[in-house]
Amino acid sequence: MYRYDTYDQAMVDARVEEFRDQCRRRLEGKLTEDQFKPLRLMNGLYLQLHAYMLRVAVPYGTLSGDQMRALADIAEKYDRGYGHFTTRQNIQYNWIKLEDAGDILADLASVEMHAIQTSGNCIRNISSDHFAGAAADELVDPRPYAELLRQWSSFHPEFAYLPRKFKIAVIASKTDRAAMKLHDIGIRIVERDGELGASFYVGGGMGRTPMIAPCINEFVPLDRLITYAEACLRVYNRHGRRDNKYKARIKILVHELGAEEYTRQVEAEYAHMLDQGVEPPFAELERIRTFFADPEFRAADEVSASNEPEETSSEPAFQRWVRRNTNPHKAPGYVSAVISLKPVGGIPGDATAEQMRLMADLAERYGFDELRVMHTQNIVLPHVHQSDLPAVWRALDGAGLSTPNLDQIGDIIACPGLDYCSLANARSIPVAQKISERFEASGKGEALGELKLKISGCINACGHHHAGHIGILGVDRKGVENYQLSLGGSEAEDTALAKITGPGFDEDGIVDAVETAADVYLRERTEGERFLDTYRRIGMTPFKEALYG
């Protein structure tokens, strides 16, 4: 994984001291809250429902064991013993004290991490495929390109005050595991005539106006990646609306101009920029790429060095976990193993300090010191030799991290909702808990197969409800929580936006409604169909009839 050079470290260290001084001046009353707010937001520090909340960037979701351990230490030393992994592959702490903020950032900097650009109208953390560098189906590892974009976008003066926040995802597989087309810019690394290039999808997003990004250029040469991205940003920065925050995202600009006109302007800007020397030397990309070289994988038939008894591999619970929570790896004998942060009845994405330390230990012992944060709020050990799986599973199982429900109805994305977020209108987490408990009790979870359920507590859609096979949106109806049900969304390569079924439900009613929709699927499905396939075949009507009679 990428390691800071002296320039990176000096830049982050300087920011720590700058923010420490800003916090001191705020505490001494030399800065008002109005003056301080934009400064703290530039450093990921929000004032949330109960306290300050700190959002820490995890670049393209990649972490080392040391970094995960540092996150655990912060949870324990400065927070209340846990952290919350988010749908942007970041981590948030909910109970931060302003007087500790400088020390926390210093602790993060000591392990090459920070909270810069995790808020504000700037380019946010670059996200990517959580199986990057490991997946059997990837063309190349997308992370060097994500890292190049991260370096370009960090402290970029032209893009520090965009009309609105800006999110970029980079993938390199046909399978989309990063919701690429639902980003402001989605980049897919592709191959044409033996050459690698980048397909640019621009103007996607969720929120109150969800849109799927159109492809505006199918093949940008990789040695022009940054120049093209900058052209996209420049046109947005020039024409994006600043008078209305609800119409300020690039998706609105692309929609209002039309993809064709937006593309024409980007191409014109790009042509103008080609001789401006914007692109970093290709040697820099080559330098970055060396940080992402494959580890020295063991032979496929090599046996485990762990002391885990052989009988473990025949345990049904272990076999179910392997079947459900591992992903094919490019190296023979290896898999990527998903650590579930979705225990039945638990809080999606939360992990205690002890659990984080265990994940760090497992990464160091069995996973070449690598971890990934999934946008679905789980954690990945990307490179695990199959002979080590019994030992990994045993350790995870003992820590409540082995729920075998990847991409099933219990693997729910849920935003913090009204339990933590000052923007939320309704609670998300209790609904997620009740649904996972309901389907565990009924035993239908396994029978339903792949069914992605996503819950947002407000229209900002941090819980990706627009892209759920089943989506739930919490709304405020005269001071009472109400939940809208939607069906048919997808954030995968078959990206689709879910449609609302009809009138909303109360907290218990939405749990019943989800079960009703699941039952329609179980009744109507044909061989091999997922929930989403059945919905697409039979349409909304049978579901509405079952839900509303």
Added chain:
Amino acid sequence: MRIMTGNDLKTGAVTWWTGSDWSLHVEDAVDVTGKEDEIARREEAARRVNVPYVIDAELEDGSPRPAHIKDRVRALGPTVRLDLSLKPADPDIGNWVI
């Protein structure tokens, strides 16, 4: 009634105006109707509170209960982590919020 809330500047903790000071407990809050601007200006200037504002509440068993669920969640803590709330030992406290 209308009660005033804000966050402690140093810790970020949710606080409530008691008439003479700030408390972590909403049941200590007093009606500030007509005095909100003066209190907010003075207390913020003294850095005893951050971003104070006023919310509606109703008296229930002699104590103020915020009118909106968001303010009740804010007053107590996350309903999904009652162990972290201000009243972790009260088995009925979840009902107070909902």
